[in-house]
Amino acid sequence: MMIAALTGISPEVIRELKSGKSRTLELQSTHNVVTLARVEPGTMVFITSVDMEDLLAGDPGIIVEVELISISMKRIVEFALGMHFEERERMSARIKVRYIAPSTVRSAIKEEITQPTMVDVIKSCCYHAG
Numbered sequence: 001m002m003i004a005a006l007t008g009i010s011p012e013v014i015r016e017l018k019s020g021k022s023r024t025l026e027l028q029s030t031h032n033v034v035t036l037a038r039v040e041p042g043t044m045v046f047i048t049s050v051d052m053e054d055l056l057a058g059d060p061g062i063i064v065e066v067e068l069i070s071i072s073m074k075r076i077v078e079f080a081l082g083m084h085f086e087e088r089e090r091m092s093a094r095i096k097v098r099y100i101a102p103s104t105v106r107s108a109i110k111e112e113i114t115q116p117t118m119v120d121v122i123k124s125c126c127y128h129a130g
Helices: 011-018 030-036
Strands: 002-006 023-027 044-047 060-080 084-109 118-123
Touching (some): 011 084, 030 060, 044 084, 060 118
Parallel strands (some): 002 044
16 A cells, blocks of 8 residues: 655654544654645555654554644744844644554655655554454
């Protein structure tokens, strides 16, 4: 299954998502914001703690469903020595996601920083005999 990937996410956040509750994440990494710019609510996304540059076949992560998404610009004002100030804008994305299943990367497609990170994943299944 080929889906978008969010990389470099904290292992603690991934553990919390595995508990099953929907959570809202705020992402500011350029590559993750670029990836989310092409994602719609209802879409499944792969989340991993592995950095984008290091993403390879066999890396673990989770599949989540995007419930809500919002991409916006934030204005930041920084003061230096009380006399000068610098105004910046930072793009960020807020997504509300719900855990679906554990997963593993089969292959990763990383073209450019201006393109979304896409991965072919294997959805892990666990069956219990009763």
